[in-house]
Amino acid sequence: MKFNNRLFYLLTAAVVFTYFLILGLFKAKGFLAPLLTAVILSLVVLPLSQRLEKLMKRPLASLLNSLLLFVISIGLMALVSFQVRSLAKDWPKIKETMAPKVEQVKNFALEHTPLNQNDLKEAKNESSSMLTSFSSTSNTITSFMGKLTGFTANYLLTFVYIFFLLNYRHIFKNFLLRIFPDDKDERVKSIISKSTKVAPQYLIGKLMLMGLLAILYSIGLGISGVDNFILVSVIAAVLTLVPYVGNIIGLGMAVVFGYLTSGNPTVLIGIAITFTLAQFVESYILQPYVIGDRVDVHPFFVILVVILGNMLWGIIGMILAIPIMGILTVVFLNIQELKPIGILFSKKQFSD
Template sequence: MSKGKKILLYSALFILATYFLFLGLAQAKGFLIPLTAAIILSLLMVPLSQKMEKRFMNRASASLVSTFIIFLVSVGFVALVSFQVKSIVDKWPDIKETMTPKIERLRSFVLEHTPVEKGDLEQSGESSSIPMMGSGSSSRGEQAANFFSQVMSFFADYLLTFIYIFFLLNYRHRFKEFLLKLFPDEKKKDVKTVIEKSASVTQHYLVGKLFLIGLLAVLYSVGLGISGVDNFILISVLAAVLSLVPYVGNIIGFGLALAFGYLTSGESGVLIGIIITFAIAQFVESYVLEPYVVGDQVDLHPFFVILAVIVGNMVWGVAGMILSIPILAMINVVLLNVGPLQAFGFLFSKEDSSD
């Protein structure tokens, strides 16, 4: 076989293998998302678990306490989101009354200054439907059944994640020894280095992100509170947590602040205050907090960070967007420490070795 044909064959096999890899990841997301989230969260809790084991607890008790801490934090966040949603639902009649004149003015502007016709707007309004509000009883029953099924599936995965975290923390040395036994003795030192670096980069990234979320929540709270936004503390915390999703999360957080802040009041001053708050917060995050708080713990090029977020969303949705960065960071550690794959590690890294 000629060299050109080999290149074509290998390229075709690589594309085919990549397609089936991502297809398999998407099909197995119900199993892989809780497990992957548990692995990353367990790495975050390893230092705390080790400290408790050295001082006053055995490994099982320390693993249980660490798991319970993560559980309490997650329950608090879910309660925060639920409280915010309930607040918006309770205020929905007032929001609708406040925004109706503004929507009508926007509608008139669109009809007068764009090629859009009145029939197009009416058809668009009719086609938009609110979940659980179908036109027929059978449609509502089907939507209710689907919603109930999704809720049950979410809670099952939610609880499984904490079960995984406990076992991963309690038996982490066993998993580490298993990985070491897969390689010959002369490679075990390098494998151990890769394992430790992968765990370290994930821990530092998550700790830095958590600290960054706290600082952003304070900045948002001050700005939104001065702007006169109702429930500004809850909105600020939600917007800060959404920064876990690179680039996209900040846009979603800004949209939430507009929806939950401006819609409830309808005042232009609130809108200007929200815009100024997020502009200042994003500047501080990008040029002050991100470099010094998170730093260079995750040595990834921004281009591949964006690609990872997009691919993560395509494969696992929102969970994939959040998990994509620590996963890519661990993969990059492996690439940089394996000789034949170091070129790919250099490609994914943001450091320039041209000097």
């Protein structure tokens, strides 16, 4: 009876703790998202920073690495911006190409579904009125400007965090060593060393994978006749940083700049074949060899943390979910009391 009461209290405490933890993470997005992004990125450039520190002082090396990441991020945003402008330029052509296809869909719906002309007209009127009210509301503009200001502030703050994390990293390491007993120093140093390697190994492997995917996409989309196929291929490869969803967005971009601008079904078939073959090669050939066991997390828990990351922080949560989960798994596996949780999350241990 006492055992059952204790188990009940433990489960209740675990549920309450999990609820408030998730609620706290959701509420603290504005503070934690740029900070954790900076932590992951600083770990990625840490090896480069350590090499530069042999040639110059640490503050200068930290500043150069922060500026390097800033320039790379600006380049990626410029690529996306260029693609958006290209889409806006081709929009009249896309509307003209898609007009007969939309009419075909409407006729199919009228013939094979219970819908009638009045239903379609009402749906069109509702959508147009929603768009009109959306575009004419001053609150929408205010909200957009507020979000843009918040994004810009967090974006710039991330690189400030990176500089301080790289420049003062010894402070955080000493703090971790001091909060544990002296006889645990070697264990703590081992955990720090292993966990700090997870994010760089994962992202470096992901960058190599993105480069190979960009080449595969360029070949397939170029043969298929997609406009701006090199730029579309690069952006589609970069979008794979967002697990699962990125591939769908990349496919949608290729369809927009290929099939919708030309209206040629052959182009659509070529796009479908390109992405199908590329995803097959990525999943079964490139990923096992390029990324391999760089992040020791079972695929089931990868899906769970990606979904949870999206629920909490949106796209940035999906990107950060896997490296953070990998770091936590390493920590759990190297702490005896938490090892069962690490074994549960681990891909290697799970298969044994």
